[in-house]
Amino acid sequence: MHSAVLHFFDYVNAIILVYFLVTNVVYTVLMVFSLYTVSMHAKSAAHGAYADLLESPVTPPVALIVPAHNEEDAIVQTVMSLLEIQYPEKEVIVVDDGSTDGTVDKLVQKFHLLRMDLIYRPQATCKPVFAFYFNPERPELILISKENGGKADALNAGINMARSPYFCTVDADSIIEPQALLRLMAPVVESTVNTIVSGGVVRIANGCTLRNGRIVDVNLPKTWLERCQVVEYIRTFLFGRPGWNFLNATFICSGAFCLLHRETVLEAGGFSRDTVTEDIDIIATLHRFCKKNHRQYRMVFTTDPICWTEAPHTVGMLARQRRRWQLGLMQTVMKHNDMIFSPRYGMMGLASMPFHAYVEALGCVIEAFGTILIPFTFLVGAMPFSLFLLLMFLAFGYGTLLSVGSVLLEETTLRRYPKVRDVLMLVLFAMIENVGYRQMVTLFRAQGVIQYFTGLNKWELVVHKGFESRVLVEDEV
């Protein structure tokens, strides 16, 4: 019996070891590609003719769609930041998704909106729309009020109302840098094939100071939880996504800030309501649609268009967010599981989908299991010290290397944290987030997987503090 248990531990430990080795090898490859693409982009962006793009009548109009549900604390700042964005022709469409707070009232008061009965053609399916608010003196802003149906549903309502060939999804608790939309559009304009998705970077605004819808002072947040998330976001957006984009296998573009081709999205059926992460699902849906219809298309990810968003400030809220993300990831990979290892989808099918399905979606269970089992087997004497050290190294040491490397990449390319103290703090948290924080997030993710298999497919609401506490001056519009 005792030897059978030991054999079982050996077997499980080997699986965990292989998992960590494979994951770290893939991350290393992605890191190399990302280092190359991010640094090259940073160099070429220095001579990027964004002013030309701003003045050019050839730059396509964009609709910025902001789904909002109970966002009264952040919505005004977000809309102000969107109205201030440097872009030749844009429409800002706020979709109030059945809020029960003062979201609509705040917008109506701030922007002097009037209720109107406008034409609305529901091409993408969504819940009924109650009212439209518009101000003829501010024709670029429209507020739609509709029955609660979730984020995907609200986005579909926004697409139905949009008139521009491209739309950009923006979270209601996000602040977009003034040139970010131009930077997001630049690869679209420069592309010789139809660019259907252009994604940008999301950063954490906790700790930053806002004025008139703009981030005026970038600071690190005060709590360890938020700081760990800052490092995590930097690592994800600078090391993961550019790497996949280099391989032409983009799997995720954050819905907080993502540009999409309206007609292609409508042809593909709009945002699907059968997953809780519509932003992951839409990318796989578009890949599938374009490949099936033999369309020439491109998806790009660029690192300098930056959107600042609020991160959860308590462990409870973080748990809710990560469970939802993991649940959405599981739903998406299972929904599109025929793409896994399918050569028809190129690198997307052969590399990106399998990695996201087996490592990102299901791997967290192995990781969570390993987090508990490795120390246990070591303590009961079922694991040699050296193997224990190797696993610990793979779990923590290598992670540290990746995190510190991403901070280094941030420092050499984007440099959004001007204070030396903040950079040192980032390095410190890049090292310590691997011990404790990462394991905690892994457990939340594993819970998300369990939720999927137990059928608890619900959207867990994350409550934010809102921007209003960090606003310096709010000018009259």
Add this chain to the structure above:
Amino acid sequence: MLFIEDLASLVLWLLATVVSVNLLFLMFIFYRRLGRKRYYEDKDAARSRYTRVISEFVDNEINVERAIVLLDEASTRAEHDAVQEMLLAQEDANNAERISQVFFGLGYVERWSRQVFGRRRTKALIERSMRREKASISTTVDRGVLASIGKIRVFAVPRAMALEALGRLAPEYAQVFIAEGLHDASPEVRRVAIAAMGRNRHPAAIPLLFEELLKAVEMKNDVSLRSTKSALVCYTMEDLGHFVPYLSHPNRRMRFFVVDTVREICNKASRNMLLNKNDFPQELYDAFLESATRDEFADVRARCGAVIKHFRDKRALAALRALLTDENDFVRLHSVRACQDRYYAELVPDMVRRLSDTRWRVREAAVKALASFGTSGSNELYKYFINTKDQYVSEQISEEIQRSGLTADMVAALAHGGEDRDLAMAVAKKLVLMGKASLLTAAVAGLTQPEPRILLMDALMLAPTEEFLAVMEVIANNDGGPVGDKARSLLQAAEQRAVGAGTN
């Protein structure tokens, strides 16, 4: 046992490596920070050191030779960058040539050129540039193994940056370099060359840009069509004469893009001045009125109206009238949009006819166009709105009334009386019957003048909404004047009607 010992030493080595690499990363961060700090300090120092020299040079107080001697002291990268930025910041059409000569004299041009074209080609190119040689019309892209290597971004990006700097020289000097840049294997470099051509607006570059445009139209270009078109749109009205030969290009899509580019140039110019036929070269004027309006390709006919509208004469009016009845709906759509100009008020009846067009997009455009004609257009729109049975057109018109703020004019007309009041009242009633009562309800709640409020209340009572009844309740409870009386009587009538409906 041996395996375990090896594993232990491996782990220790790995750990040591990670710690060392992390330390190296940290040191690199500090090194970069310090390097950048030093760079900006040097740059600031150079700025303050050379400000006087550069302003004296720009003011023509010192000549090119003297400026070169004084600025040649700049030796570090930060100093070079400071001098380059300061000179370019002062650049305008009058001093561009002198500033370029300084760049030549300081050796900056040679440095940039070497980076893009290599040492071997630089000497000849600089000589050609100094002679202000006109660039040859060739956009053949370099091929071969070396060219393929040059396409890799790590090599292409520095070339693109250097070509960007060369493109900032005075157009007559820059032309040779940027034309040469069009041969580069990397699309990134060629894109920079094309953008520089647009910025410099050198007439000699127009044929090159059209060559690039043709390649893009025929899908043989890895620089996008939009990038090339953006460069062409940078040209001005004065350059339009050079576009005329391409209006009769055998490729119909090419003709379309030429017409569309001319349209963009005109629209840009019209933001600052009112254009008329005298602002256009005679050949272009004739080509548009005689050929483009009769082009076999509908897209060309559709876009040409937007250029013709700027001619503002009888011929333009006749051409637009003909285009408004074109067999192709896309042409009619764009022609209606082109007529949104008060000069073409004579075309209002033609546009009213377009309100019953078979295509909804044309009808929508006609509504917008008429709304832009002021009272004469909006009155026609109202009359049509009242009489039409076409629900789609009614929807379009009601949309325009709301979005363009015409409701405020309607309310003003209700207050003034006369024919306009009857028209406004009829429009208000139709809006209410269509279920478009929100804005009118808000007007009842927000207005102060009693007469238009009472009239609007009558109109809204045709199909009272919950919101309207709530507003009436408030008025009935708070207003002691005629508006309150009216609200009370209407509410009473509504109650009686409800009771009657319940009894039946």
